[in-house]
Amino acid sequence: xxxxxxxxxxxxxxxxxxxxxxxxxxxxxxxxxxxxxxxxxxxxxxxxxxxxxxxxxxxxxxxxxxxxxxxxxxxxxxxxxxxxxxxxxxxxxxxxxxxxxxxxxxxxxxxxxxxxxxxxxxxxxxxxxxxxxxxxxxxxxxxxxxxxxxxxxxxxxxxxxxxxxxxxxxxxxxxxxxxxxxxxxxxxxxxxxxxxxxxxxxxxxxxxxxxxxxxxxxxxxxxxxxxxxxxxxxxxxxxxxxxxxxxxxxxxxxxxxxxxxxxxxxxxxxxxxxxxxxxxxxxxxxxxxxxxxxxxxx
Numbered sequence: 126x127x128x129x130x131x132x133x134x135x136x137x138x139x140x141x142x143x144x145x146x147x148x149x150x151x152x153x154x155x156x157x158x159x160x161x162x163x164x165x166x167x168x169x170x171x172x173x174x175x176x177x178x179x180x181x182x183x184x185x186x187x188x189x190x191x192x193x194x195x196x197x198x199x200x201x202x203x204x205x206x207x208x209x210x211x212x213x214x215x216x217x218x219x220x221x222x223x224x225x226x227x228x229x230x231x232x233x234x235x236x237x238x239x240x241x242x243x244x245x246x247x248x249x250x251x252x253x254x255x256x257x258x259x260x261x262x263x264x265x266x267x268x269x270x271x272x273x274x275x276x277x278x279x280x281x282x283x284x285x286x287x288x289x290x291x292x293x294x295x296x297x298x299x300x301x302x303x304x305x306x307x308x309x310x311x312x313x314x315x316x317x318x319x320x321x322x323x324x325x326x327x328x329x330x331x332x333x334x335x336x337x338x339x340x341x342x343x344x345x346x347x348x349x350x351x352x353x354x355x356x357x358x359x360x361x362x363x364x365x366x367x368x369x370x371x372x373x374x375x376x377x378x379x380x381x382x383x384x385x386x387x388x389x390x391x392x393x394x395x396x397x398x399x400x401x402x403x404x405x406x407x408x409x410x411x412x413x414x415x416x417x418x419x420x421x422x423x
Contacts, residue, residue, distance in 0.1 A: 198333045199326050202350040202368070206319045209370050209377035213312055218243040218410040222343070223251070226398040227303045228384075233395070234301045240401070241414055242310045246270075248415040249309055252422070253280075265417045266293065266306050275306055276417040288417050303397060311401060315377040318368050322352060330355055339369065341379065343402035346372045357385045364393055369400075378404065 223240040226233060236259070241250040247268040253259045261280025265271075274290040275298055291298045293305040308317075325331050336349040347369040354361050362384070369379035382397040413419050 197326050197329075197331075199322050199331055199352060201335070202333055202352060203319065203322050203326070205348070205350050205370055206315055206322065206368060206377065209368075209375060210312075210315050210319065212375040213315075216244065216311075216406045218408060219311070219404055219406045220408055220410075221401040221404040222254075223309070224342075224398075224400040224402070226395065227301075228394060228396045229301055229303060236301075240309075241410055243410045243415065244312070247307075247310075248410075249306055250415055250420055251306070251309075263417075263421045264306060265415050265420060267415050268307075271417075278417065278421045288421070311376060311378070311404075314380055314399060314401075315368070318366065318377070318380055321363070321366065325352060325354060325361070328354065328358070328361075341369070341400060341402050345378065345402060347378065348372060363396065371404075374404070374406075376401075376404065378402065 219242055221240045221242075223238045224236075225238070226235045228234075235256070236253060237255040239252045239254060242248065249264070249266045251262075251264040253262040259280070263278045263280075265276045266274075271290060273293070275293055277289045277291055277298075278284065279286060279289075293307050299305065332353045332355070334349075334351040334353070336351070339347045339349045341347060349367050349369055351365065351367045353365050354363070357364075363382045364385040365381070365383040367379075367381040367383075368377055369381075370376065371378045379400040380397070381395065383393040384396045386393055
């Protein structure tokens, strides 16, 4: 092998020096000027450092409490009914004149009664005023007493039968009634309307009307809240519902329920009409008022 000349040694040394300088430059560049990813938004890089939720299912399953229910025409009526229900919270008992008109089978049955109601235990006293055929009949019901039966005292010659216990939902007690005595009273009336309107709220085509200047036959100033279901449908019994609310006491005092017109007809049959007038609240009713032997008057 030929001997290496001094010139070759100097050339090789120069090459090694140049390579060493280049390597050092690359190392220094990486140390002080790190490379940035191409086309990366700095703000997006910050966002990406936030820990993601454990799973999409967990995020989707969280309730959206900030999203309100869609408004409905019945909302105004429901708010009025809720306030009427709230107005009963301090009522322990009351007396009233109770007018009832009901479609029972194919006949319209109308009765007027003097009424006493105690909230706890739920107690009812009725004395029939009209029609003449039943005038003088008296009825008592006290929840949890008398084997949960009605106690009935007929008037006139039938009074010789004495006090008769009747099952509230039995055929004799229900002969001229759509609802049993156990469903009587201001509280149960407004609760039934609230339940009905909450269910009707599922239908977008229900319309409403408010009449601010109405009066009961006895003279109480009321506001009428009316709902109209335009066409028959499953589980909807009433075409028109009117809830009357006393402007002074804010109590719901009357409800009218009208049925759908029959095919080929335009009239809306009155199915239920319950009116409580001359109401006196917290009159101090006690056990004697609902004791048949003491309460029933000759």
